[in-house]
Amino acid sequence: MRHFANWGILGLTLIFLIGPFVIIILAGASAGPNLAFPPEGLSLKWYAKVFTIESFRASFVLSMALAVFGTITALVLGIPAAYALNRYDLPGAETIRTIVAAPIIVPGIIVGLALLRYVVVPMNVTVTVALFMAHTALVLPYAVRVVSSSMHNLRADMEEAAVLLGCSRMQAFTKVVLPNIRGGVLAAFILGFVTSFNQVPVSLFLSGPGVRTLPIDMLAYMEITFDPSIAALSALLAFMSLAIVFVAERLLGFSRYV
Amino acid sequence: MSDTFVQLTDLTLTYGKNIAVPALNLSIREGELIALLGPSGCGKTTTMRAIAGLLAPASGSIHIDGRDVTRLAANKRGIGLVFQSYALFPHLNAFENVAFGLRLQKLPEAEIKSRTEQGMATVGLSGFEGRKPAEMSGGQQQRLALARSLVMRPKVLLLDEPLSNLDARLRLEMRTELQRVQKETGVTMVFVTHDQAEALALADRIVLMQQGKIEQLGTPAQLYAQPETAFAAEFMGFENIFKVAGDSVQNDHGSLPLGYRPDSAILAWRPDGVRVGQGPHQGRVTACSFAGGHREYVIDSALGPVKANADIALPEAQIGDSLSFDLPQATARPLRA
Incomplete structure (x- = not known):
């Protein structure tokens, strides 16, 4: 009886987690003209249509660029920050950690509004640059946190050993520290990438004419058209995320770092 | 025995405002095996780190082989250090761990290979080239760390508590191993320990330290039979x-x-x-x-x-x-x- 209850709870949890995903996949595979579940017949035509919508292509490229370059920038800033926070007894280290984590603690709406009101408008920054800054800031907490945790187990005497064998401090970092936190850096990259790519509230405030990230573009599309292509696109994006995580898991055992 | 090889003159070492070692004077001869012995916090590890160049002295000087190295960077001193934790590089296999320093010197590949293999043979690790440190026992890791330092042909080899992480049987084995390696290579060795039995068994001379000062300096026989102070006597049983x-x-x-x-x-x-x-x-x-x-x-x-x-x-x-x-x-x- 107890056994049965355990399986029941597990089943319900899985349905709760995976159910929406299944519904979206099926809704996108509908043969009918409207977004509906259960689908009215099966076809892949809406999956095909996604690729023909011009604005999706443009916004996909923008989202992709923001996710890749925003995350790389966040790592370039975040890895040295994580290193310094781990290695040195910095005054106010706790404060720095809190500030770095702020973008994920403060609601996105507020971050977006604040950036729009106090950066974009008064400083006359272009929308693309503003989006880039916002996404970098949003990813930075993940970069610092995840890289920090993989650096945590790395003893400082390993670098001292490298120095005594002839390394400069910089060489000790690139030859000894970096190879040993590679997995953490990749994990941070994937988390950052996914966070940035799926980001809605901040981007909502910073989108301008002709400059929209993919999620914002999808919202706008749904306001006008209610066909299954939006479900098809959602399903495709979910598969993309799955593929990235799968490859990372295979290559490096990603789940150890999260 | 030749003249002074390592000379510490009025060496003062501080951590922030705390003086860990006040004005230490010590001469070490070439090829000597010296033990820095004392309870934790006596300044022995601090002194060793200063010799290695990992800690800048507040004042005083360090001469090695006739040269003032007080302000010389740690990676230019030609000193080897075997860390208590071994500090092996987990992402490299045994061969690459030992070859690490030789590669930095951009030596020809053939020389890197022969010196690395010779180094691993010296510590009895031939055949373990492909192993990662995590796949080796504590004693093997220790010997790997020793080989990694030795292949650099250091002027001075420092060892931090070299036997403390080993079990009793391995400790005895490593003790003879260290003496043998020291005889074979003739390298000047300074090791830090809190264990008087270890110092007595291994060292040519023992530097007994307390609160950053040298309490007594002498051969193991001298320290054992003729301690001069209550502290030294207590330490010697x-x-x-x-x-x-x-x-x-x-x-x-x-x-x-x-x-x-x-x-x-x-x-x-x-x-x-x-x-x-x-x-x-x-x-x-x-x-x-x-x-x-x-x-x-x-x-x-x-x-x-x-x-x-x-x-x-x-x-x-x-x-x-x-x-x-x-x-x-x-x-x-x-x-x-």
Whole structure:
């Protein structure tokens, strides 16, 4: 009886987690003209249509660029920050950690509004640059946190050993520290990438004419058209995320770092 | 033995405002095996880190092989250090760990290969080239760390608590290994330890340190037989140390007449030096344990607990028994205050 209850709870949890995903996949595979579940017949035509919508292509490229370059920038800033926070007894280290984590603690709406009101408008920054800054800031907490945790187990005497064998401090970092936190850096990259790519509230405030990230573009599309292509696109994006995580898991055992 | 090879002159080392080592002077000869011995916090590791260049001295100087290296960066000093934790590089296999420093020198590949293989053979690790450090035992990791330092042909090899992470059997094996490697390579070795047995067994000379100062410096035999201070005596196993007042010894518990008049301020006896079963003094046995060739007693006397070893041939005394003992002049070690 107890056994049965355990399986029941597990089943319900899985349905709760995976159910929406299944519904979206099926809704996108509908043969009918409207977004509906259960689908009215099966076809892949809406999956095909996604690729023909011009604005999706443009916004996909923008989202992709923001996710890749925003995350790389966040790592370039975040890895040295994580290193310094781990290695040195910095005054106010706790404060720095809190500030770095702020973008994920403060609601996105507020971050977006604040950036729009106090950066974009008064400083006359272009929308693309503003989006880039916002996404970098949003990813930075993940970069610092995840890289920090993989650096945590790395003893400082390993670098001292490298120095005594002839390394400069910089060489000790690139030859000894970096190879040993590679997995953490990749994990941070994937988390950052996914966070940035799926980001809605901040981007909502910073989108301008002709400059929209993919999620914002999808919202706008749904306001006008209610066909299954939006479900098809959602399903495709979910598969993309799955593929990235799968490859990372295979290559490096990603789940150890999260 | 040639002249001074490593010279520390008025070396003062600080951590922030705390002075860890005040004005230390020490000369080490070439090819010597020196132990820096002392309890934790005595400044031995700090001194070693300063020699390595990992800690900049507040004042004073360090000369190695006639050259002032006080301000020379750690990676230019040509000093090897075997860390207590070994500090091996987990992402590299054994071969690449040993070859690491040689690769930095951009030596030809053939020389890197031959020196690395030779280094691994010296420590008995031939055949382990492809292993990752995590796939090796503690003793093997230790020897790998030793090989990694040795292939650099360091002027001085420093070892931080080299035997402390090994079990008793490996410790003995590594002790002979270190002596053999030192004989073979002739490298000047300085090792840090808190274990006097380790220092006595391994070192040519022992530097006994306390609170950043050299308490006593000498050969193992000198330190063992002729400690000069109460601290040194206690470290070397003189467990009964008493102040002298006229012709008796005393401490906070009370005093006992000696029957002779010593001319030193303090006297110390090893448990072996206390005669049990006969003598002018009486005490009550509070602890007794069998230790193979002898029995170890703790006798509660007018001086508080006195530790004494009795030959196994003598009749065994039980806890609570009264036991007579003597503090003979012949086995007393005079100490300065």
